Amino acid sequence: MSTISLNSIANPSRSRLFLQGTVAMLPLSIAVIPWGLLAGSYAVESGLTIIESQALSAILFAGSAQLVATGMIKAGASLTTMLLATFFITSRHFLYSVSMRSKVSPLPLRWRLALGYLLTDELFALCGQQSDKQFDRWYALGAGLSFYLFWNIVTFIGILAGNYIPSMNELGLEFAVAATFIAIVIPNVKTSPVLAAVVASLVIAVTCSYFAIESGLMIASVGGMVAGYLVESFKGAKR
Helix, strand or coil, rough: CCHHHHHHHHHHHHHHHHHHHHHHHHHHHHHHHHHHHHHHHHHHHHHCCCHHHHHHHHHCCCHHHHHHHHHHHHHHCCCHHHHHHHHHHHHHHHHHHHHHHHHHCCCCCHHHHHHHHHHCCHHHHHHCCCCCCCHHHHHHHHHHHHHHHHHHHHHHHHHHHHCCCCEEEEEEHHHHHHHHHHHHHHHHHHHHHHHHHHHHHHHHHHHHCCCCCCHHHHHHHHHHHHHHHHHHHHHHHHH
């Protein structure tokens, strides 16, 4: 009897937290609609089948990496080149996982694997700044899983639309990529090291784009991390 009553109390709490995570992720899910449509349609235009295009979203689950991978497929790049490019583009997730290690490490293996797979820029934006006490697995699961399902649905719509609306990549939908990252980054600029990292990355990225430097994204990422580290070290030295 006591076991039943305890479960009845615990389950609504879990479902409520799951729903809260889903609702909290909803604005970011809506923001990636143009991005998902573009990723789906571009995959079809690159010569992939509907199943192959959808598999990119279901397995890779990384918008920027999907766009780069499909572009490289269209250009006839080798598998090794695509794997290396995908690795470097998604390498920021290593930093995300290190930052959230103290929150996730006490969880069972199945939870660590599930949340690790669902870890995206959007999920990190919601849960990365939470303290260990604030973090809740069910909230994170609701946010991450809802975004995963939303992303796959939108990319599937993009795949179908790509068969009927040619050259969707020329409609300017790629701006959603920049807009999404701006929405994620700006609320987290609360300290001088983070501000330095953002400004340095922005300046380096724009400079590399102006001079048509192909590795500009990687250079900007490294430059931002170095700038943030230097400012943090300088602040620590002054104390």
